[in-house]
Amino acid sequence: MKTIRIGSYNRMQATNGQLSFKDKIKLIQKIMLPSVMASIKINYFRFKTSDDFDIDQIVIPDTQMVKVALDELEAKANISIYNHSWRTYFWGAALGNIQKQQFDHESLLIASLFHDIGLTEQHIHSKGCNCFTYESAKQFELKAKEHSFDEKKSEVIKDAICLHMNGYIDHSDPAEITLLQQGASCDVISDGLYKLPLSFRNEILEKYPRKQFNKEFIELINLERKSVPNSRTALLSELGLPLMIKANLYKE
Numbered sequence: 001m002k003t004i005r006i007g008s009y010n011r012m013q014a015t016n017g018q019l020s021f022k023d024k025i026k027l028i029q030k031i032m033l034p035s036v037m038a039s040i041k042i043n044y045f046r047f048k049t050s051d052d053f054d055i056d057q058i059v060i061p062d063t064q065m066v067k068v069a070l071d072e073l074e075a076k077a078n079i080s081i082y083n084h085s086w087r088t089y090f091w092g093a094a095l096g097n098i099q100k101q102q103f104d105h106e107s108l109l110i111a112s113l114f115h116d117i118g119l120t121e122q123h124i125h126s127k128g129c130n131c132f133t134y135e136s137a138k139q140f141e142l143k144a145k146e147h148s149f150d151e152k153k154s155e156v157i158k159d160a161i162c163l164h165m166n167g168y169i170d171h172s173d174p175a176e177i178t179l180l181q182q183g184a185s186c187d188v189i190s191d192g193l194y195k196l197p198l199s200f201r202n203e204i205l206e207k208y209p210r211k212q213f214n215k216e217f218i219e220l221i222n223l224e225r226k227s228v229p230n231s232r233t234a235l236l237s238e239l240g241l242p243l244m245i246k247a248n249l250y251k252e
Helices: 009-015 021-044 064-076 079-098 105-114 132-146 151-163 175-189 198-207 213-227 232-238 241-246
Strands: none
Touching (some): 021 232, 079 105, 079 175, 079 198, 105 132, 105 175, 151 175, 175 241, 232 241
């Protein structure tokens, strides 16, 4: 029987987002080395800049489901989460291009726009589950079914949203899953930021400013940690995520 991965949408359905003791041990083993390496790279490469990158290489799909995702984000998210969601897409898509990965821009963009919906005011206090990523994926699923969105793409998007909080990358995953995680990690702790040209970074940050995102995201993490002590958010918080956010390279 195939093991259902910790953090996947199917695992969330089975556990409602709660981590067992064994789950925590497994995640800690997976997270620790990548977290240490990320901290080293962030500081080692802090003054490094990459070659120019043309923002026009990044596609903004004009599809019905993208419009639905954007309407959902605009209706629910404050400016801090709204801008973070867009930056996540641009960082992830840029890293995908730089790494010469083939990926579906529509799926990555939809996942980026939905990935933190569960942290918005409409859901964080009343979500019927124990993980904001599962709530985000469920909100996407409702809209996807309502608009008869492609089922195969939906499965990838749901897993991308749920898995992005695992704290490590499994390169056997579809590119859309790894790039959402990379894009979100780049924006939250500046992991991989050095790979992006300074001109490109500045252009995205000017268009989608951070608006004290560090402070707000730490507050949201603490809120979820206190209300859901057996979640991945709580585990990552105990492993030092708030400190990594404070130490990122963004000026706010």
